[in-house]
Amino acid sequence: MEYEIALRTSVPIILLIFLGYLSRKTGLLKAGDERVLSMYVYYFALPSLFLVDLAETTLTLEHVKFVLAGAAPIFIVLTVYVSLYLILKFSRETFYLLVLTTVFGSTAFYGIPFLMFAFPGFAERLATLAASSISSIGVSISIGLLELYRLETPSLRRGLRILATRLSKNPLLLSVLIGFLLSLLNVNIPSVLSTVLHMLGGTTATLAIFLLGTILYGKKCVRLKESIGLSLLRILFLPTISLLISLLVGLPSLEKTVLIVMHSVPLAVSMIILSDRYNFHKEIVSSVVLISSLSAVVYLNIWLFVSAYF
Numbered sequence: 001m002e003y004e005i006a007l008r009t010s011v012p013i014i015l016l017i018f019l020g021y022l023s024r025k026t027g028l029l030k031a032g033d034e035r036v037l038s039m040y041v042y043y044f045a046l047p048s049l050f051l052v053d054l055a056e057t058t059l060t061l062e063h064v065k066f067v068l069a070g071a072a073p074i075f076i077v078l079t080v081y082v083s084l085y086l087i088l089k090f091s092r093e094t095f096y097l098l099v100l101t102t103v104f105g106s107t108a109f110y111g112i113p114f115l116m117f118a119f120p121g122f123a124e125r126l127a128t129l130a131a132s133s134i135s136s137i138g139v140s141i142s143i144g145l146l147e148l149y150r151l152e153t154p155s156l157r158r159g160l161r162i163l164a165t166r167l168s169k170n171p172l173l174l175s176v177l178i179g180f181l182l183s184l185l186n187v188n189i190p191s192v193l194s195t196v197l198h199m200l201g202g203t204t205a206t207l208a209i210f211l212l213g214t215i216l217y218g219k220k221c222v223r224l225k226e227s228i229g230l231s232l233l234r235i236l237f238l239p240t241i242s243l244l245i246s247l248l249v250g251l252p253s254l255e256k257t258v259l260i261v262m263h264s265v266p267l268a269v270s271m272i273i274l275s276d277r278y279n280f281h282k283e284i285v286s287s288v289v290l291i292s293s294l295s296a297v298v299y300l301n302i303w304l305f306v307s308a309y310f
Contacts, residue, residue: 100145140167220290
């Protein structure tokens with residue numbers, strides 16, 4: 001059974017990444033065209049998927065436990081990093097780099113498609129719930145730290161003000177908020193609108209993985225040893241914490257697997273854009289995205305086996 005799942009995830013992901021890469025290699029898509037695809041996924045496909053799936057989910061105490069179990073590893077990692085920062089006295093910039101390459105995973109662009117391929121018809125709602133909650137935390141922390149990094153003199157008040165402004169305009173966070181509110185208020189989306197949202201959301205898995213291939217074209221690995229070390233934070237460290245928490249709170253098998261996968265997905269491709277915008281370790285971030293993305297087909301399936309074993 002596990003081998004069938006490995007084939008269901010590996011083959012389509014490899015083919016889609018290859019086709020995206022090939023479209024750039026052959027010149028079918030020019031430099032900058034991937035931004036159009038990225039904007040479509042970011043502003044239309046993913047928000048539609050988040051909104052409609054969350055709105056159509058009847059939230060229970062089990063869902064609350066699932067969301068909290070998904071959020072816990074991030075806060076545990078932050079606690080560990082802050083403790084190390086205070087004890088070892090390494091630079092604030094190193095602290096930012098550790099946090100940013102750990103907490104902001106490609107839960108939506110990679111995690112949702114992977115789980116939809118692995119468990120067709122079963123995992124979409126859970127994957128969306130996990131991705132929406134985990135990515136909301138990851139995006140908030142990442143943008144907040146990058147804003148503090150850009151400030152010459154770190155100011156918590158100013159940083160929080162800028163963070164609040166940016167997050168209030170984030171389409172993914174807004175769709176998550178609206179979806180949760182509709183679910184809590186038990187408001188049904190009109191069937192005509194629901195159909196449109198499902199159609200838009202249904203394009204997410206295919207286009208997100210294809211887009212990854214176009215973005216990775218031309219990227220090179222630099223400072224390989226350091227980049228591999230940072231990649232291991234998401235490949236090994238964070239999912240191990242997720243596994244332990246899932247076992248501790250007694251999550252069912254599928255819920256446990258979803259959270260482990262979501263915490264082990266590659267570093268978000270969006271970090272390449274953010275690191276460029278904030279001039280923050282652009283080459284290292286790009287290398288970590290490249291290493292974790294290309295190896296994910298292998299190590300994510302290993303985590304599926306580990307999850308099934310426990």
